[in-house]
Amino acid sequence: MIRLSLRIPADLPERVTAQAAADRRSLNSEILHPWRPPSPLPGRTPDRPTAIRLLLPRSAGNRPVRSYADRAGTGQANLAAGTVNTQWGPLSASDRDLIVRVRLAGLWELPAGQQAIERDPNKAIKEAGDHLIVGHTDLDKRVRVVAAQLNVELPNQPNEQQQGWLQEMTAATGTEYERKFVNLLRAAHGKIFPAIGTVRNSTRNSLVRQLASDANQTVLDHITILEKTGAVDFDALANDTAALSTASPTGPPAPAAGVTAPSAPPVQPGDGVVATSSPSPAPPGQVNTARPEPSDPDNVLR
Structure with missing residues (x-):
């Protein structure tokens, strides 16, 4: 040993x-x-070094640590791996996903709107169906033009989940149909709404940025008109959203009974500053979706 x-x-x-x-x-x-x-003490034989x-x-005070952002598996690396360059700016995987999702939305929501008009259960449902048809007819033109310019392949039929929603609506009658029509569509719009905002914020592609802006207005209009029916189950929406979250509640404390919160002072410019723009493009409860026809340099719409 x-x-x-x-x-x-x-x-x-x-x-x-x-x-x-x-x-x-x-x-x-x-x-x-x-x-x-260390050096041996006087009079002692040094131990064999091991x-x-x-x-x-290194401490932060000595020298900054380099970033690991460019390494495989990081967000920046994944962004770069899925991105291709175009004349309108880099086109990322999330950009392409939004383009496909906008197309898919029209493939099932427009038939749903047509069904609502044909069944005509009441004025509010029929009006919602009209908005779905008008909105997605316009948005489909735009997404097909953008997809052609960016060479992104588009689907030509709803996905399996969307087909299931259409089948649920078709099988339902009376008030059950109205409930399914409103809540299936309202939930779907609520899911894509934040996704549009995320891409609108992060995209470096000018065509995708404009498509996201157009889609944002259309989706908000559809959310608004569906809520106008009075049939939206907001408790179900809140519970479905909460089920997907793992974070603890944040924000200011809940109001206390019998305690009045102090009023907040107005936010306003200083003296001498004059602003002339309108704060909203339409009255409350309405969304202005009027916009010029899309430019079609590749004759996609002809």
Whole structure:
């Protein structure tokens, strides 16, 4: 049996700290440092040195740590991997996903709107169906033009889930039909609404940015007109949304009974500043979706 004896001096932490402070190498460079034993005391034979490798992270005060953003598996790396360049700016995977989702929305919502007009259960449902047809007829023109310019393949039929929704509506009658029509469509619009905002915020492609703006107005109009029917189950929407969240509730505390919250002062410009734009394009409860016909350089619409 071979027995090894390893002697570590009591002041090792101080020596390591001093060595780390003197060595300015980055955490991303070589950070394995062999320990050098101290000089022997007078009159003593030095022990045979034994190498110890220590990981010595540098303090933030010494030198900034490089970013790992460009490494595989990070968000930036994934963005770059799914992106292609176009004359209108980079086209990412999320950009292409929005284009396809806008097309899919029209493939099932327009038939749903047509069915509502044909069944004509009441004025509010018929009006909602009319908005679905008008909105998606317009939006489909725009998405087909954008897809042709960016060379993105579009689906030609609703996906399996959307076909299931249409089948549910078709099988229902009376008030059950009205309930399914309103709530299936309202829930679907509520899911794509934040996705549009995310792409509108992050896209670097000017065609996708404009499509997101157009889709935002159309979806908001449809949400508004569906809510106008009075048949939206807001409790179900809230519970479905909460079921997908794992975060703890945040925000200001709930109002206390018998306690009046203090009034807030107005937010307004300083003296001498004159603003002339209108705060809203339409009266409350209405969404202005009027816009010029899309430019069609590739004659997609002919």
